[in-house]
Structure formats: C-alpha cells, structure tokens
Amino acid sequence: MDTATTPRVAVIGAGYWGPNLARNFAASPEWTLVAVCDRDEARASKLAAAVGHVDVETSVDELLARDDLDAVAIATPAATHHPLTLAALRAGKHVVVEKPIADSIEKAQEMVDEAKRRGLVLMTDHTFCYTPVVAKIRELIENGDLGDILFVDSVRINLGLVQPDVDVFWDLAPHDLSILDFVLPGGLKPEYVAAHGGDPIGAGKACVGHLVLPIGDGAVASVHVNWLSPTKVRQMTIGGSRRTLIWDDLNPVQRLSVFDRGVTLESQSATELDGDAKAAAKVSYRLGDTWSPALPEREALREMVNEFAAAIREGRPARTDGEAGLRVLRVLEEATATMNGARA
Ligand SMILES: NC(=O)c1ccc[n+]([C@@H]2O[C@H](COP(=O)([O-])OP(=O)(O)OC[C@H]3O[C@@H](n4cnc5c(N)ncnc54)[C@H](O)[C@@H]3O)[C@@H](O)[C@H]2O)c1
Numbered sequence: 001m002d003t004a005t006t007p008r009v010a011v012i013g014a015g016y017w018g019p020n021l022a023r024n025f026a027a028s029p030e031w032t033l034v035a036v037c038d039r040d041e042a043r044a045s046k047l048a049a050a051v052g053h054v055d056v057e058t059s060v061d062e063l064l065a066r067d068d069l070d071a072v073a074i075a076t077p078a079a080t081h082h083p084l085t086l087a088a089l090r091a092g093k094h095v096v097v098e099k100p101i102a103d104s105i106e107k108a109q110e111m112v113d114e115a116k117r118r119g120l121v122l123m124t125d126h127t128f129c130y131t132p133v134v135a136k137i138r139e140l141i142e143n144g145d146l147g148d149i150l151f152v153d154s155v156r157i158n159l160g161l162v163q164p165d166v167d168v169f170w171d172l173a174p175h176d177l178s179i180l181d182f183v184l185p186g187g188l189k190p191e192y193v194a195a196h197g198g199d200p201i202g203a204g205k206a207c208v209g210h211l212v213l214p215i216g217d218g219a220v221a222s223v224h225v226n227w228l229s230p231t232k233v234r235q236m237t238i239g240g241s242r243r244t245l246i247w248d249d250l251n252p253v254q255r256l257s258v259f260d261r262g263v264t265l266e267s268q269s270a271t272e273l274d275g276d277a278k279a280a281a282k283v284s285y286r287l288g289d290t291w292s293p294a295l296p297e298r299e300a301l302r303e304m305v306n307e308f309a310a311a312i313r314e315g316r317p318a319r320t321d322g323e324a325g326l327r328v329l330r331v332l333e334e335a336t337a338t339m340n341g342a343r344a
Contacts, residue, residue: 006032007094007312010055010063012084013075014038014047017098021073021125024301026051030309037063060084064091071312073125073305074098079165082107085122089114094121096308096318099174100332101325103166108329112322121311123318124325126178130303132295133247133255137238138183140258140293146240152180152221154236160227167197167205169335172225177328178320179236180221188327190214195335201228211335255295260288 009031011022018038025033035055038044048056057063063072064087071094074084082102088095095115101124102108115122128134140146154176163171181188190213197206211223234249244259266282304320311318 006030007070007309008032008034008068009071009073010035010037010057010066010069011047011073011075012037012060012063013098014040014043015075018073018075019047019050020301021075021305022047022051024299024305025073026054028302028305028309030306034068035063035066060087064088064093069093071095071121071308073308077163077165078103078170082111085111086114089118089120089122092118092120094123094308094312096121096123096125096304097325098125099127099178099325100124100166100170100329101322102329103170105326105329105333108322108326112326115322119315121308121318122322123308123311124178124320124322125301125304126174126182126320126324126328127300127304128175128179129182129320130300130307132298133249134179134182136256136293136295137179137245137247140243140245141183141185141238141240145243145258146238146245147242148217149184149215149219149238149240151219151239152215152236154179154221154223155233157224157226157229158232159230162203162205162207162227167209167336168207168225168227169195169197169209169211170332171227173209173211173223173332173335174328176223176225176236177331178324180215181324181327182320183238184215186216187324188215188331190331190334193331193334193338195338197339206339209335211331213331254292257290257292259290260286261290262286 009025011018014036022036025031033054035057036044036048037057037060039058041058044056048054072088074097078100081097085095085097111122156172156176194212196210198208199206207227209225213221215221236247238245244262246257264284266284307319
C-alpha cells in the first residue's frame, strides 16, 4: 500500500447496509472510495452515482484483480462473508466485513488466521462500538462509576425482516454481544450460554429469542431479540453495585441515564456472611439522583471507517478485530447448540 496517499477502498454489496458504508468512505478524508461492487448492476450503479460516480463492478473476482485497491468493505449476506473475505485477503486487500463476521466459528477462525498470515487488517463492523453512547458506557464501567457489574438486561425488538440465511439470534444479537464484549472488562467469555428461541409463525427459524449468559462473579446478562414485535425497543440496563445505567437508544433527548440507586446488603459485606446469615441479612435501598451524561453527536460509521484506516496505517489490530468477531460467534454458536439439544 502506498502510505503517502489515502488508502483506496471498494464496497462490496449495495443492498440495505452497503450504501451507509459507501457514503462514509466517500466522505472520509482518510479514504478514497474507488468502486462499488454488486452482482446486481442496477444497485451498484445507483449507489456509485449517489456517492460521486465511482467505478461500478459486478464481479468480485474482477474487482479484486485491480491493483489500484488496498481494501474492501463487505456488506453482503452472512453466508457470503467467508468466501468473499478469504478471496479479498488472498488478493492482498485489507478487509472490513459486516457482522456477523461469518456463519460458523471454523470459517471465522480461517479468516482470522489468513489475515494474520498475510499481515493484513481484518476488522468486523460492530457498529455500536463506535457510537458515543457506547464509548461513554465503557468509560463509566472502566472508571468504576457503576461499581461491580451485577446484571445486564438488553432488549432489541421490532417488526424485523425475517432474514433468509440466519435466525433472529444471528441477525440481532451480534449487536448486543459486541457491545458487551466492548464494555465489559475482559470482554465476552461466558462459561455457558442458555438460549430459547421461538418460531410461532412457522418461518423455519427462531424469530423470537432469549439468551442468558454469565458475565463473571455471579453477574448475569440477558438478551431478548425479536422480529415480531409491533413496537421497537432498543434498551440496555447495566446494573452495578454503585450505580445503574439505562441506555434507551430511541430517546435522543435522554439516551443515557445513570441512577444513583441500588440495593445494599447491610452490616457486613455479603461475602463475609454464611448461607443462613445471608438470607437473614437486611437489604436496604439507596435512593439517589438520576443524571444524564452529555454525549457528542457523531455518526458511528464515520468512526468505524477512520478506525479501519488507522489500523492499516499503524499496523495494529482494529478496535473490533477478527478476534472480537470470533468471541461474538462463540456465544451465537453455543446458543444454537443449546437450542438444538446438543448441550445439556
Ligand atoms: N452493522 C449494522 O448495523 C448492520 C445493519 C444492517 C445489516 N448489516 C449486515 O450487512 C450485511 C448485508 O445486509 P443487507 O441487509 O444490506 O443485505 P441486502 O440483502 O440488502 O444486500 C446485500 C447485497 O449484496 C449483494 N451480493 C450478495 N452476494 C454478492 C456477491 N457474491 N457479489 C456481489 N454482490 C453480492 C446483493 O446483490 C445485495 O445487493 C449483513 O451481514 C447484515 O448483517 C449490518
């Protein structure tokens, strides 16, 4: 790559999400967008014109054979992430690929290994990890403002498109899981995952799903995802021993609230008490203020594309690298295995 100029990138996939990537690459001073590729020529042409008349490609092979290209962004369905990413890496291009990074751990591992072998950046677009609100949540946890994390409840429900290749867990839960991986100290590494999925409309896959996973020291996270809800809810509650926060992503006026309220076991710390004494310990409730941290308005994808450029320039893993994609996938695969009865 010629480091004297901005790296040149192409977006593969001009469906629903690809245009958001292309718009941000086109607007970023860190990048030169050179082409848009979709096997549907009309889609690719429309997007190429919208972002400033870049080249239109309908064949990934021809796109990857170009020598005026340093990187690609892949926004095609999940099942295509593995072959397209491997082809791009083997053609010497850095890759940012949409979530989920692949449709199995083995495939994702192969992608991560291939990138490592070739010294190329492989990044996954865990978009929420680039939002100001998630940056603030990470900071509050890191600084100890919440204390020890006791629980996380995340709800992501709406009337969603039933995806052709993945169930509701693989479609929506990567968001919640990638956020947890980013904000929890030490990232996501649960000992087990419990999952229940429902398919009440006969779609042939789970359309409603509940995931429960331990997040260390007795704390537990639950994630509820649903394509069948007439109302849209995007809410995450993170309860801590000192404070609790509620992130309501659909409330632009007060997206994040921090509650100085909680439960305390009186007298001694809970760990000093034996079983009976614990049961008898007096629980008290703290009732304090609620405040709302100021958050800058910034588009997450702008941060994401800039992070991709910085990782390439500095020769370091991106904030949401292939390993982060793998950690999310491990939970999703475990959830699928649990539902299929492969786990007790
Ligand atoms: N990060 C986010 O918040 C977010 C949001 C929505 C979707 N996504 C992800 O983006 C990806 C794409 O989702 P979408 O809703 O845009 O899908 P889509 O079906 O709307 O678009 C996919 C496009 O890829 C093209 N395509 C498929 N295979 C191709 C190939 N081999 N070569 C060239 N073009 C090909 C299709 O013609 C289509 O235009 C998925 O992985 C999805 O999970 C991420």
